[in-house]
Amino acid sequence: MNGPxxxxxxxxxxxxxxxxxxxxxxxxxxxxxxxxxxxxxTFRELFTGLPEMWKLxxxxxxxxxxxxxxxxxxxxxxIRMAIAGTTFGAIIAIPFAVISASNIVKSPWILYPARFxxxxxxxxxxxxxxxxxxxxxxxxxMPGVLALAVFSIGLIxxxxxxxxxxxxxxxxxxxxxxxxxxxQRIVFGVVPQVAAHYVSYVxxxxxxxxxxxxxxxxxxxxxxxxxxxxxxxxxxxxKTNSIILFTLAVVxxxxxxxxxxxxxxx
Amino acid sequence: xxxxxxxxxxxPNGTKGLNRINLTIxxxxxxxxxxxxxxxxxxxxxxxNRLHEITEGEILIExxxxxxxxxxxxxxxxxxxxxxxxxxxxxxRSSVIRNVLAGRVGYHSTxxxxxxxxxxxxxxxxxxxxxxVNILEKAYIRADQLSGGQQQRVxxxxxxxxxxxxxxxxxxxxxLDPLTTKQVMDDLRKINQELGITTIVNLHYIxxxxxxxxxxxxxxxxxxxxxxxxxxxxxEVFAAIYGRPIHKDxxxxxxxx
Numbered sequence: 163m164n165g166p167x168x169x170x171x172x173x174x175x176x177x178x179x180x181x182x183x184x185x186x187x188x189x190x191x192x193x194x195x196x197x198x199x200x201x202x203x204t205f206r207e208l209f210t211g212l213p214e215m216w217k218l219x220x221x222x223x224x225x226x227x228x229x230x231x232x233x234x235x236x237x238x239x240x241i242r243m244a245i246a247g248t249t250f251g252a253i254i255a256i257p258f259a260v261i262s263a264s265n266i267v268k269s270p271w272i273l274y275p276a277r278f279x280x281x282x283x284x285x286x287x288x289x290x291x292x293x294x295x296x297x298x299x300x301x302x303x304m305p306g307v308l309a310l311a312v313f314s315i316g317l318i319x320x321x322x323x324x325x326x327x328x329x330x331x332x333x334x335x336x337x338x339x340x341x342x343x344x345x346q347r348i349v350f351g352v353v354p355q356v357a358a359h360y361v362s363y364v365x366x367x368x369x370x371x372x373x374x375x376x377x378x379x380x381x382x383x384x385x386x387x388x389x390x391x392x393x394x395x396x397x398x399x400x401k402t403n404s405i406i407l408f409t410l411a412v413v414x415x416x417x418x419x420x421x422x423x424x425x426x427x428x
Numbered sequence: 429x430x431x432x433x434x435x436x437x438x439x440p441n442g443t444k445g446l447n448r449i450n451l452t453i454x455x456x457x458x459x460x461x462x463x464x465x466x467x468x469x470x471x472x473x474x475x476x477n478r479l480h481e482i483t484e485g486e487i488l489i490e491x492x493x494x495x496x497x498x499x500x501x502x503x504x505x506x507x508x509x510x511x512x513x514x515x516x517x518x519x520x521r522s523s524v525i526r527n528v529l530a531g532r533v534g535y536h537s538t539x540x541x542x543x544x545x546x547x548x549x550x551x552x553x554x555x556x557x558x559x560x561v562n563i564l565e566k567a568y569i570r571a572d573q574l575s576g577g578q579q580q581r582v583x584x585x586x587x588x589x590x591x592x593x594x595x596x597x598x599x600x601x602x603x604l605d606p607l608t609t610k611q612v613m614d615d616l617r618k619i620n621q622e623l624g625i626t627t628i629v630n631l632h633y634i635x636x637x638x639x640x641x642x643x644x645x646x647x648x649x650x651x652x653x654x655x656x657x658x659x660x661x662x663x664e665v666f667a668a669i670y671g672r673p674i675h676k677d678x679x680x681x682x683x684x685x
Contacts, residue, residue, distance in 0.1 A: 332517035336583075339477055340590050341507030341534030343500075349542045350530045354522045 222403035229401045230408065233389050237408060240385035241416075243306045243378070244371040250307070251314020252364045258315060259322035259360075265331065266348060277323075283316035288374045292383040306383035310371045317367050318360070325359040326352060358427045365420045372416050376409050429454055430476060430594065430626065435485035437471060437650075445471045446482065447650040453643075455593075456624045458617065460637040463647035464670055469630040472647065473596050476628070477509040478502065489594070507534035510587030510625075512616075514599040516579040520572035524563070524582050527571055528554040531590035550589070557588035561615050577608030584615055595619070597629040601636070606680055613640050633680040634666050 198204065261267050262276045288309050295305030334351040342350065379387020386409060393401040430453040437445040446468050453459055461469045474480040476487060478494050486495045494505045510531070518527045532550045533541045540546075546554075558564045561581040566574060571582060580600060587595055597616060601609040617640055620627045631637045637644055637658075644661045646654030646669035654665050667673050 330520075332513065332515050333519045335479060336511065336513065336517035336586070337530060337533070339479060339506060339509070339511035339596075340531050340586070341503040341505075342530075343503060343538060345538050346533045346541055350533060351519065354519045354526075358521070 218399060221397075221399040224400065225404040225407055226398070226400040227404060229393075229404045233386060233405055233408065236379075236386045236389055237412060239303060240375045240379075240387075241372060241412070243303055243310060243383075243385055244368060244375045247307045247310025247375070248314050248364060248368040248371050250311040251367070252318050252360075254311070255315045255318035255322060256360075258319035259326060260348065262319060262323040263326040265327055265329070265334075266352065280316050280319050283312060284320065286312075288313045289377065289381060292378045293381040296382045301382045301384070303384035306375060306378045306385060309378060309383060310375060313374070314367050314371065317370070318363050321363040321366075322356060322360050325363075326356050329355040362424045362427050365424050369413075369417050369420050373413055376413070429488075429490060430628075431488040432472075432476075433486045433488070435472075435475065435482050435487060437468075437475065437480070437482045437484075444650050446475070449485070449650075449652055451645070451652065451655070453626060453628065455626055456620070457626055458620045458640060458642045459626075459628045459645060460641035460643075461628065461630045461645045461647060462632075462634065462637050462666070462669060465632075467647040468650040469647055470598055471650075473598050473628060473630055476594075476596055477506050477511060479511075503534060507590065508592055509594045509596060510590045510592030512580070512583050512587060512595065512597040512600045514602045516576070516583045518571040518579055518582055518586075520570070522571060523568055524558065524571055524574070525551075525554055525567045527582055528557055528585045528589045531586040531588075534590070553591070554585070554589045557585035558582070560588060560619070561585050575608075576604050577611060580604065580608075580612050581615060584612070584619070588619065592625065594626045595628070597627065599630050599632065602632060609636070609680065616640070633678060634674060635679050637661075 258276060258280060261272050262280060264273055267273050267276075291312055292306055292309035295308045299305045299308070329352060333355070334347055337347040337351040375385050375387075377387045377390070379385045379389070380391055382388075386405060389405055390402060393399070393405065430451075432449050432451040435449040436447055439445060449472065461472065463469050471480055475482045476489075476494075478487075478497075482495065486493055488494070489505050489509065492505060494502065497505055519530070522530075529546050529550060532546060532553070535550075536546070555564060555567065558567055561584050563574075563578055563581050563585065566578065566582075571579060574582065595616070600616070601612050604612060613636065616627055616629065619625055629640070638661065641658050643657055644654065645652060646661075646665070648669055648671060654661065654669055663674060670678075
């Protein structure tokens, strides 16, 4: 009887099993616990380490403001590295973006290898890239610029080709109908539609590169990072602190300007 | 002159988009193609400039086969065929004048057009085209600042700047209001009559077709079921093309005409 008085529970389909959720939970707990044991990280370590941390922070304050004068040239180098690296990367990213967009290049023999190269580039951390280039070209700014350029290609090309794939195909069709060749179609139908996006991605990459450039000196690729290593090595934590604050101020300023510019663009 | 010889288009799944179409369209004609959506109007129009490929038959433009043309030869034929689209297909972020000048790229080298170095005559041509469709004052405004009707007139100006000998218009007024529809159709007729450009238009509205066409072609399921002067295209003929009596929404209404 399916009258109004009978309980609907008897007609309900069977409840889905919750066993999957429990198993997932157990798996996660096991992984976290296992990783903690394997890396020797325990709460006891954290507590016994606390006084050390306080001592370090205590030594960092007050920051050594006079040290600023020594690091200003290095900070300028860091920004120059980011500008040069981003610019070179942005230029080389253009052809990569074009040959990776499936609505421009139809041949899978070009499309997939190009995208594979871009994916490969993005899996290499910039610090590792810098270390590689230092090994090849020696200490200095040049390997830092190259590392940032390579990293920028991967990021800008990927973002740009994804933006290219979402453009309105109408203008391309119109350009085909007026008798335009392949390059004219791209210049008149695609470029005006993605130019603003591209510039925005270049600025975004520049923001990331300023931050990355600040630590590249750790592997000998020039810039302010060199001074982190130097002051930490000599246990001059007050100086380290002033560099940290300086870097923070510069990064925040550049982020602010870049974000404002990008808002205007799109 | 445009000749379609035994043109068929079948899709990989076996459906026929066009079925053995034979047509000859003479210079200076104003042809309107009517039919239900899915009857093959758009497919036929787009196979004339080969935006769509056909699977059988041949299409000749001024005696030259566009079906067999390749590379530069194909682009040369396309240069003489202007197209107006339902969705205007302007680059919205570019200025009006740049959109019109885009119609000139087929006449110059790649390098010259990429650098934007259009000769003075081209710029005059583009400005004259804008003047002809009464939109000259918008030349330096971005295309996305214009209304739908204005954008379609820019698209017509692009075709004029292209100095096309044939204009294909695929539902050019489908996204416009009745008043703008009349302006755009008037522009097309004026160009057809004053410049003698062969014009082929796909239309949804029957009364609009009667008002502007010199010849009406009816398509049904990819086949030509009517081809004749406007005088012969009676309500019965339209009912036959549509396979049912005419609906009210297939008439634009007297107000606009």
